[in-house]
Amino acid sequence: MDQTMNPNRPYIQRMLILLILSSLVRGASLQRTTSSAPRLVLSGWVPNACTLVVCGSSETRPKGEEGDQGLPRPQGLQGPAGPTGIPGSERDFWWKGISGGKGSRGNSNLPELESLKTQIRDLETELEGLKAAITKTQRVLLPPNGVMVGERIFKTDGSRGDYDAARETCSRLGGALAFPRNAAENSALQKIVTWHNRRAVLGINDMATEGRFENLNGDAIAYSNWARGEPNNLGNEDCVEMHEDGKWHDRGCTLEWLVICEF
Ligand code: MAN
Ligand code: CA
Numbered sequence: 001m002d003q004t005m006n007p008n009r010p011y012i013q014r015m016l017i018l019l020i021l022s023s024l025v026r027g028a029s030l031q032r033t034t035s036s037a038p039r040l041v042l043s044g045w046v047p048n049a050c051t052l053v054v055c056g057s058s059e060t061r062p063k064g065e066e067g068d069q070g071l072p073r074p075q076g077l078q079g080p081a082g083p084t085g086i087p088g089s090e091r092d093f094w095w096k097g098i099s100g101g102k103g104s105r106g107n108s109n110l111p112e113l114e115s116l117k118t119q120i121r122d123l124e125t126e127l128e129g130l131k132a133a134i135t136k137t138q139r140v141l142l143p144p145n146g147v148m149v150g151e152r153i154f155k156t157d158g159s160r161g162d163y164d165a166a167r168e169t170c171s172r173l174g175g176a177l178a179f180p181r182n183a184a185e186n187s188a189l190q191k192i193v194t195w196h197n198r199r200a201v202l203g204i205n206d207m208a209t210e211g212r213f214e215n216l217n218g219d220a221i222a223y224s225n226w227a228r229g230e231p232n233n234l235g236n237e238d239c240v241e242m243h244e245d246g247k248w249h250d251r252g253c254t255l256e257w258l259v260i261c262e263f
Helices: 009-033 037-043 050-059 088-099 110-140 163-172 183-196
Strands: 146-149 152-161 200-205 239-242 248-251 257-262
Touching: 110 146, 146 183, 152 163, 152 183, 163 200, 163 257, 183 200, 183 239, 183 257, 200 257
Parallel strands: none
Antiparallel strands: 146 152, 152 257, 200 239, 239 248
8 A cells, every 4th residue: 555645654653663562561571570480481381381381372472461360269069968976965875875984075986996895805704704604504503414515405304205205395395305416416415314324215216218317307317326237127116216325226116215305
């Protein structure tokens, strides 16, 4: 465009020059007054500084003015509600029930933990005492009528009877006609037989199927201690008798035996 045709040109030129100068002055003042980021922007590319990626072209473009601080961040959403605590009075009652002492105070659970540990130690000691008492009781009080094996007690009331009478007696006493499930139980029964010097009838028979000895629940026996040559079903023997040596013989069911029950 021809200069003569545009009378405003000197004015526009002046404005442009002023604009450029103003930008340069602003850039220089930013460089002086701000400390880290703008200085780094002007001095080149720094890896790991993401803000510089945005501002990296500051060499070719004039820097803008420093922005204001912006709006404060919105508050985060409310978190989920915590578990409901035990009401104070209830909690104190609970602890009192265990320790017999005062209710918990403050935020720490350590006193309660220590109290529980002490109580567990006390209970363990008490349990040991009870075990010792049971051992002594079964050793002193049960013989010559009873023996304890694990949680099972074998005991005679001293009566005698055939198979049916023996079953009835044990049932009336709240137990069952005894039969040994393992060697320990067998030797317990053997002791009673020896002490009373009388053979005992066991809670085992092969009435349903000859040769298949089962317990009173109808289960085939898993343990046996037959004497040599037994069971021989001599003259049809469906009941089982324990001798003083602990060995078993099949016998007819109508003999008079020592009755030993299990509880
Ligand atoms: C009978 C039979 C034998 C058994 C003895 C026990 O003779 O039942 O099998 O061993 O009695 O005395
Ligand atoms: Ca026999």
